[in-house]
Amino acid sequence: MLSVQNLHVYYGHIHALKGISLEINAGEIVALIGSNGAGKTTTLATLSGLLRPREGHIHFEGRDLTRLPVYQIVQLGIVHCPEGRQVFTRLSVTENLRLAASHRTDHTNVARDLEHVHHLFPILAKRRNQPAGTLSGGEQQMLAIGRAIMSRPRLLLLDEPSLGLAPMIVEMIFGVIASLRRDGVTILLVEQNAYRALQLADRAYVMETGHIKASGPSRALADDPAVKAAYLGG
Amino acid sequence: MVTPSYIAQQLINALNIGSIYALVAIGLTVVYGILRLINFAHGDMMTIGAYVALTAVTALAMPAVAALLVAMLVVSALGVLIERLAYRPLRGAPEVAMLITSLAISSLIENGATMTLTAQPRPVRLAAELTQRVNALGLSFAVMDVLIIVLAVGLMIALTLFVRRTTLGIAMRACSENVRITQLMGINVNRVIAVAFAISAGLAAAAGVLWTGKFGIVDPFTGFLPGLKAFVAAVIGGIGNIPGAMLGGYLLGFAEVFFVAFMPPEVSGYRDAFVFVLLLVVLLVRPTGLLGAHEVNRA
Ligand SMILES: Nc1ncnc2c1ncn2[C@@H]1O[C@H](COP(=O)(O)OP(=O)(O)O)[C@@H](O)[C@H]1O
Ligand SMILES: [Mg+2]
Numbered sequence: 001m002l003s004v005q006n007l008h009v010y011y012g013h014i015h016a017l018k019g020i021s022l023e024i025n026a027g028e029i030v031a032l033i034g035s036n037g038a039g040k041t042t043t044l045a046t047l048s049g050l051l052r053p054r055e056g057h058i059h060f061e062g063r064d065l066t067r068l069p070v071y072q073i074v075q076l077g078i079v080h081c082p083e084g085r086q087v088f089t090r091l092s093v094t095e096n097l098r099l100a101a102s103h104r105t106d107h108t109n110v111a112r113d114l115e116h117v118h119h120l121f122p123i124l125a126k127r128r129n130q131p132a133g134t135l136s137g138g139e140q141q142m143l144a145i146g147r148a149i150m151s152r153p154r155l156l157l158l159d160e161p162s163l164g165l166a167p168m169i170v171e172m173i174f175g176v177i178a179s180l181r182r183d184g185v186t187i188l189l190v191e192q193n194a195y196r197a198l199q200l201a202d203r204a205y206v207m208e209t210g211h212i213k214a215s216g217p218s219r220a221l222a223d224d225p226a227v228k229a230a231y232l233g234g
Numbered sequence: 235m236v237t238p239s240y241i242a243q244q245l246i247n248a249l250n251i252g253s254i255y256a257l258v259a260i261g262l263t264v265v266y267g268i269l270r271l272i273n274f275a276h277g278d279m280m281t282i283g284a285y286v287a288l289t290a291v292t293a294l295a296m297p298a299v300a301a302l303l304v305a306m307l308v309v310s311a312l313g314v315l316i317e318r319l320a321y322r323p324l325r326g327a328p329e330v331a332m333l334i335t336s337l338a339i340s341s342l343i344e345n346g347a348t349m350t351l352t353a354q355p356r357p358v359r360l361a362a363e364l365t366q367r368v369n370a371l372g373l374s375f376a377v378m379d380v381l382i383i384v385l386a387v388g389l390m391i392a393l394t395l396f397v398r399r400t401t402l403g404i405a406m407r408a409c410s411e412n413v414r415i416t417q418l419m420g421i422n423v424n425r426v427i428a429v430a431f432a433i434s435a436g437l438a439a440a441a442g443v444l445w446t447g448k449f450g451i452v453d454p455f456t457g458f459l460p461g462l463k464a465f466v467a468a469v470i471g472g473i474g475n476i477p478g479a480m481l482g483g484y485l486l487g488f489a490e491v492f493f494v495a496f497m498p499p500e501v502s503g504y505r506d507a508f509v510f511v512l513l514l515v516v517l518l519v520r521p522t523g524l525l526g527a528h529e530v531n532r533a
Binding site: 048049050069070071074075079080082086088089090091095098099100102103104147151 | 401404405407408411412414415416417418419420421422423527
């Protein structure tokens with residue numbers, strides 16, 4: 001579904017991605033793990049078009065994305081749920097959700113997806129007219145994921161959805177991620193919580209300072225002594 | 235003589251000037267909210283709007299309201315064109331680059347108008363229906379004075395509905411929080427920014443027509459002072475905030491008109507300086523303006 005070859009990305013003179021290659025097949029959950037500053041967020045931002053690679057290619061179902069504007073990439077079905085939630089704090093919950101679906105023309109499905117989001121996260125229905133800035137951190141993460149659902153993702157890029165959340169909310173978020181996969185959404189999951197990510201994912205890539213250090217089925221990686229030592233606390 | 239009817243006339247004046255400042259301030263604040271651009275050429279959109287309307291009335295014999303609409307449309311298109319040619323290539327560059335560009339555009343318009351239209355002020359003569367005085371509620375006022383208020387308030391209501399209810403309006407508010415993230419919603423932000431410029435310039439044109447209608451004269455620098463005052467109004471209200479721009483516009487209109495009306499002549503000449511003192515006082519008490527939120531981090 002998605003094929004990335006030899007991606008090089010820079011911030012000015014900082015060489016953040018040094019030749020990343022990865023593959024994602026339809027229906028998979030793929031985890032991207034690695035310590036802080038490894039380049040995970042940079043990778044997602046490049047896939048969604050927020051950053052442009054200096055070298056390398058990104059193909060989505062055979063189509064080169066590297067020159068496409070961000071909004072067209074979204075319209076192809078690649079939806080990026082960014083790090084740190086990034087909801088529009090001065091817009092209401094409903095406005096946030098509505099905006100994310102505004103490029104869609106399948107209006108009956110939009111209405112159904114909104115119901116689905118309210119079903120997954122009943123608190124969002126309750127707070128529908130509140131400015132998103134008044135929500136708690138966990139509720140904002142629910143809104144961020146709800147917003148992604150409203151964009152009708154085929155490939156969902158999730159950047160640290162569990163960061164800084166209470167254990168109960170984390171369970172809920174991981175439950176929703178699993179249910180999205182059952183609905184046919186392919187997922188690239190960036191997580192601090194490598195243990196949980198490897199539990200959920202089919203395959204994983206391990207990043208370190210701009211490189212892919214290891215990759216393979218999650219179970220194999222979880223048993224790999226080097227990965228264990230570095231990311232799973234021994 | 236401070237009589238009730240004198241006060242009533244000053245009230246109407248304040249509402250007139252305030253409405254116009256508010257219209258101009260909204261345009262500044264909408265563009266600033268999204269691009270962090272202080273658009274120095276904004277007042278010049280008033281001037282061009284006034285000339286377009288004047289031409290439509292004198293050369294094409296259009297009725298005043300049609301001329302107002304034509305002026306708004308032409309200047310909206312001009313605003314979009316300027317954004318496309320001058321500001322879009324500078325997106326991502328330091329903010330000061332756009333600011334300098336807007337100064338250049340302002341000079342270009344003012345010099346261009348002086349060269350082609352001459353610096354000679356032109357009279358703006360209103361149709362008799364507009365200058366006619368009406369007596370109501372024990373007051374006497376010109377039809378034009380009421381029209382200014384009605385039109386300005388109507389435009390502000392329309393804008394508020396647009397920004398609250400339509401997807402494009404919501405996208406505009408989203409952009410003023412974070413343009414990058416708005417793109418991630420599948421929204422073509424170039425289109426949103428173009429619409430913001432169209433609205434901004436169109437409202438300035440309307441303000442220019444109303445302003446010159448009230449004062450009866452237009453020259454190439456007509457928009458300069460009201461443009462500057464509107465900037466003050468936008469900052470007083472909290473720049474980037476649309477209701478703030480409206481509030482700031484009316485506050486400034488009232489402050490200015492009543493300063494002149496009630497101060498002795500040797501003090502009231504300092505009207506324009508007073509406006510800036512007012513700005514300083516507001517900013518000392520509320521650095522982000524009356525309705526301004528604290529600056530959110532725009533990562
Ligand atoms: N906006 C930026 N400007 C400059 N350097 C950045 C920026 N964002 C990230 N970096 C650098 O790029 C590298 C990768 O960062 P990032 O992709 O955020 O890592 P991760 O998400 O894995 O923690 C880091 O060294 C970081 O310091
Ligand atoms: Mg990160």
